[in-house]
Amino acid sequence: MSPEPPVTGLLDRYAEQAGLDAIEQLRQLARLLTGLKVVHVNSTRTGGGVAEILDAMVPLMQELGLDTSWEVIEGNEDFFTCTKSFHNALQGKSLDIPPRLLRAYEDVNAMNAERLRPVLEEADVVFVHDPQPAPLLSHCPGRRGKWIWRCHIDLSHPYRPVWKYVRRFLPGYDASVFSLDAFAQPMPHPVYLIPPSIDPLSEKNLPLDPETVRKVLEEFGIDPHRPMVLQVSRFDRFKDPLGVIQAYRLAKDFVPGLQLVLAGGSAVDDPEGEMVVEDVRNAARDDPDIHVLSSGHYSDRIINALQTGADIVLQKSLREGFGLTVTEAMWKGKPVIGGNTGGIRLQLVNHRTGFLVDTPEGAAMRIRYFLTERHRMAQIGQNARELVRQNFLLTRHLREYLTIMVALIHGNEDRIELG
Amino acid sequence: MIDFAIKDCALAIMATGRRAQTLRELRDILRDIHPGCIYHHFWGTLLRPQFIDREYNNDFATWCHHSLHDGTAAERLAVIDPADFHDMEELRQELIEVIDERLDETEVMLFARADQQFHFARSVIVVFDTYKRLSDPRELVDVLPRLSVGSIFYHLIDARRREPIAVDDFRAWLMGLGAEYAGLCDSLAEIDPYFESLFTLRDRLTNVLTSYFYPEPSETERGPAAEGGA
Secondary structure, eight states: OOOOOOOOSHHHHHHHHHOHHHHHHHHHHHHTTTTOEEEEEESOSSSSHHHHHHHHHHHHHHHTTOEEEEEEOOOOHHHHHHHHHHHHHHTTOOOOOOHHHHHHHHHHHHHHHHHHHHHHHHOSEEEEESSTTGGGGGGOTTOOSEEEEEOOSOOSSOOHHHHHHHHTTOTTSSEEEESSGGGOOOOSSOEEEOOOOBOTTSTTTSOOOHHHHHHHHHHTTOOTTSOEEEEEOOSOGGGOHHHHHHHHHHHHTTOTTOEEEEEOOOOTTOTTHHHHHHHHHHHHTTOTTEEEEOSSOOOHHHHHHHHHHOSEEEEOOSSOSOOHHHHHHHHTTOOEEEESSTTHHHHOOBTTTEEEESSHHHHHHHHHHHHHOHHHHHHHHHHHHHHHHHHSBHHHHHHHHHHHHHHHHTTOOSEEEEO | OOOEEEEEEEEEEEEEEEEESBHHHHHHHHHHSOHHHHHIIIIIHHHSOOSSOOOSSSHHHHHHHHTSOOHHHHHHHHTOOGGGSSSHHHHHHHHHHHHHHHHHHOSSOOBOOGGGOEEEEEEEEEEEEEEEEESSTTHHHHHGGGSOHHHHIIIIIGGGGSTTTOSOHHHHHHHHTOGGGHHHHHHHHTOOTTSSOHHHHHHHHHHHHHHHHSOOOOHHHHHHHHTTOO
């Protein structure tokens, strides 16, 4: 017998943000899957976009009547060093990984499989997020459900030797999901495309009152009366924090009151972050208007206040799977200046929702433009918020997961008509 | 009276791994690509999450304009109305015809940037019944604003490729109810579904139906009191 969905009112709260129609559609779709056992597996409970999405997605799936759980694999330092190297190499960095680390990767997965096997083999649908837990499938010979490899990173130009190693764990999956077609690699199974989303009910995205925002800014020594540009991201070379500092310096010649905030926590699975923070601190050392917020974990509410208090949000990445911070800023009605790369290129439309730039010089020019043409900022912010509401909230993301599950269970025909 | 069965649908979009960097490559792939890809790049784009407003009614035209910078090809591809074609094969032939014509008159081969290639995708459409039924067209006025965009897509867009009538489901239903709704059908036919988001289309449909069933009283019907006199 199917379990009764827990009644928490969560869906009603999403309806206030995404619209009743979107929620009613989720209920209808979920009815086709009621009682299914669904398991998500990733490598960290906190930090990074995947954990954020699962944190919101899992309770929603539960409330829709799917028997959903979230498992996290436990790793050691070698394992996370290895998977961080995967992350960099799969996004294009030439990086050979020592056999010792690859052994740690495989051993950690084998150990976790011992613990998780009963849950995974019994599940109707298993979503395995990113390369970290990918080998779990090979340790579950008694699996009965559909296994989906969900790749959140940009695999368009992977460093081939590392991709060749990782992909050997993937053929057994029933499907893969990539964020964009340009990020996908050929697979021996169906490849679906689902752009990521943001959670409008998370602490990071709920509206804040101006007083709260002001207090947070002052807490970090940021003057709320002077213009502020912000980049929120992990301290990672692909996010180009040094390029952001260069852009700020070029713009500050014309806007002397300008302040820059670089804020980002580090995830448990990111040991390289500390080195990047050190470089950023060195570059920012002589300027009190550059605020590097890197020590410790900043609450989502603080990040929200920084985004809400910013005049302009930057995401000047050199490589980006999909800029969640871009979508978050757009949801808060902020103009965004983003690196002309990956998913950001689809998120930002010049003059409509922000600007795409290729260089620090380009970013500086657009900062100056926005701070001069302030009326455009409000207009662009309004466009951006509505686009996100219609297309990039968690409810749309969930709808597509449900659709894929239905498609896989019903044979993946071009057209599936159900009662 | 026949009831109107409200259905809903959702798309799962699939990558094919095939991509084009020039108009010639686009044509070559179109020759043998799965017909579901052609459907997806004409209609699926409406139900796909995206950040841009629709400028052209299909992805081929959009790509020619934005990535190949071939405005002529974009404009010619954009005037193709997929509803004019009996099936995907006929539509495929028309696309190839238009591209061939453009290739014949072009002396220089234009290339898209490597990171702006045309990626062929297709969609799996999952259609499901909402078990809501309408027996009177007036009910549409209340129900339409609350329909999901998936329902709007299914009844307004997807219906156009369903034989034998090949018009949207709203008109198909109204036509079946007799001549009394002919005027309403004409008004609904004026909605061009290819340029606006499904959210906007839902608003437009609602407005047409509201105006038809609950017209604003004319100046004479309102009388002098309504004009502010007393």
